[in-house]
Each structure stands twice: as structure tokens, then as C-alpha cells.
Amino acid sequence: MTIEKPTGLASCIALLVSTALMFLSISASGYTEYRVDLSERDVQQVNIEVRFNGVTGKTLDFHLPTWRSGQYLVIDPVGTMSGIEVIDGNGSALDFRQTAKSSWRVERPTGVADDVVVRYRIYADSLNDRTRHVDSEHAFLNPAAVFIYADGHREEPIEVDIELPEGWQAASGMEQPNRGFFIAPHYDRLVDSPIEVGTFDMVTFEAAGMTIDYLIEGTWDGNEERLVQDIGALVEATTKVFATARRGLPTDRYLFLLNSKSGLGGGTEYYNSTVVHTDPRAFWDEERWKRFLGLMAHEFFHTWNVKRFRPAAIDTYDYLDINYTEMLWVAEGLTSYYDEILPVRAGLVSISDYREQLANTIDSVLDNPGYRHDTLARASFEAWTKGYHRGSDRSADKPNRTVSFYSQGGLLGLVLDLEIRRASDGERSLDSVMSALYDDFPLG
16 A cells, blocks of 8 residues: 655655765764664663764763653653663773663763763563554654753764564655665754654655655554545645745655554654554544544644744753643644644534534633633643642542643634624634644744
């Protein structure tokens, strides 16, 4: 079921040039190499080797993030880490000690420039939270839950080399010069680029001037023609929101990484890709399919709202601490407004279905007592402690204490859109605001 990506001369030359420039930057400065060994996948273990090249100074501090982007919740993947050892470029052991929950310090007595190599294992059994999962059928690696980084080396270019089991392939939003080999300009881009490895299917098509790669891992018995048509329509409708922006498209290639298994749901946005989970019933149950379209619209819209502009308080991520902001209702709530309206604009959901969905959203907000005494700003700030916890006493009582910056933020998006259209006699809309944010507040 694989449709190959177009391989014209111009696209091949562009890939070669970008790869060459990346390697030139690597050779001109330090860089970090990650090696991934999946030989113990049957027991859900991943062996990692990280080489920090040209380290100077008598100490090196390295860390594993405590959270992943797209979910404002401390998950502490360090609990799955074991077997840490550190050596120098000649293979001699270096002393190191743990200095904090997710941090270590390497002692380098001479301080002479040399490589530092860190080896460790990760137990990968967490697919439903989209962090890390490895078994005999596939491997999903969210770099924030798998790959360490070192102080002073976060801005250096990255190489990722995966030892592919026979018959397996790999995909990610990163540049991919070879089958199991990826490059990224820095660690932030690495952790914004999840990796799927296995015998997945890939559907590739063009939409709105972008190459869309749709990766399918797991159970799939859907209609490929409808998939291409509906996702293409969503992509077209989304890019039209930013039609007046000066910056043009945020990327020329986008990867949808779908994992389809019973009981799965939800999604997470990344720089030029998304991870979406669904129960296989979404491919033949019409109501589930409509909800799945909303999920994909939500994550794709994040390519602009969050990945190309976002609240200043979380402009640069601190991977070891909570990143507070009062504006998740903008990042997630306004995106939720668009995930309901974009399928309508794309011709995939009727106006009557949208009205029913809107009524359900209003009911869900009014049925929760928390809306009477909490604000969207406060709910955004407290997302880390109240917003994402499930299966605990905190989640059971959440409707009484807080509001959903997704649902209520989406309703505010509707109100803002209608008011802007009214005040401007239809000349402006919330689309105009999104385009201005995209133009005037670029990240980095």
C-alpha cells in the first residue's frame, strides 16, 4: 500500500544540498551522535549510545527531560532508564554521579578536549502516552523520553543512527539521508521529531503545495482513496486560514504518524509531524471517523499555533522543570475551535453536524461546576497539576475545580471570531489574527 514520494531531479538536488550543508556545519563545530540498538526489542529494551564530540572542561552535565512537548505533565521517563556507563573517546571509564532526579555529572580530570560516550538502556512499554514503545513488531521513540542532552551541547547538530532489524524501515520529520539515519540542526529539533521504526505502510500525496507522508502502523482496513481525499481537504482548508500571511508555508513536507490499535486515542503535535492514535473502528464507523478528522485537524493546525508561534513564557522549553503560562487557552483552546470548524470548511462535516457538536461542547462546559469559579488563564497556569492527570483522585474531582482550556477556550475562539467579523463588517476574522501572529511572532 506504499505510494512512493515524487523523486524528481529538483527534489533530489534539494535533499543533497541540505544534507551537505548540514554535514558542513557538523564538521565545522561539535556535534552529538545517537546510536539506537533494537536487538532486545522482544523484551522491550532499547540500548542507546550517545557520543558528545569535542568535550572541554573538567565536568560534563547531562540530562533526560522530565516531560515531553504537547503534554503539560511531568512524566519522568528517567524511571525507565538503567545500566548507565560513561567512557572517554579511548574507551576508558569516566566517573560520574547523579546530581538530581534526571541529571548526572561526568568527571573529566584532565579537561583535555575529547569525546564523552554515555551508554544506557530504556524500558519502552508506554505507547498510550506517546513516549516510547518497542516490541517485536515496531518501535516508537519520542526523543524527549529516550535521548539525553548535555549542557553546552544542546545547540549542536545531531545525528541519529538506528540499527534497523531486517525488513524494517524508519520514518521521522527529520532529514533522512539514509534508511536508518537522521540529522537535525539541534537537540530542540530532535525532540520535536518522533521516530517510528517497523514494517509500516506509507501513503504519500501532494496537498496545498506540501508533500504529505501518511504513515500507518498497526491495524488498517480503511479506504486509502478516502484517506488521501479527506486529509488533503483538511490540509487545504488549514493553509487557507493563513492565506494572508507573508511567511508562506511553514514546511514543504509533513508527516502524519498514525498508530492504530484497540483502545488508543489522542495526538501530539511536533515541528513538521504529528503522532495520532486511534481505535481501528474509526476507519469504518462514520461518527468515529468524523471525530478522528477533528483530531487530525487539531494536530495539523498546531504546525502554526504552537510550533511556529506560541506564548512567550514557553518560547524556549526548559526540559527539566515546569514551564508555566496563562495562555494555553490560546495554544490549545483556539486550536480546538479550528479543529471543529476546519472539517466543515473542508466539506467533510455538515453544518448541522457542527451545530450538534457545538451544542455538546457548550453542555460539557456548563455541566462542570468548575467554570463558575475558575478562569481560562488560571486553568492554563495550573495545567501541570490539574489539567492532564488521569485515573487519580485529582482527575475524578477535576470538573469541580477547574475548566477545560480546550473546550472553553474553543468556545471563546468562536466568540472572538464572530465579534471580529461583526466589528469589521466581515473584512477581518480570527483567521486574520492567526495570520498576524504567524507573521509577527516567529519562534527562534
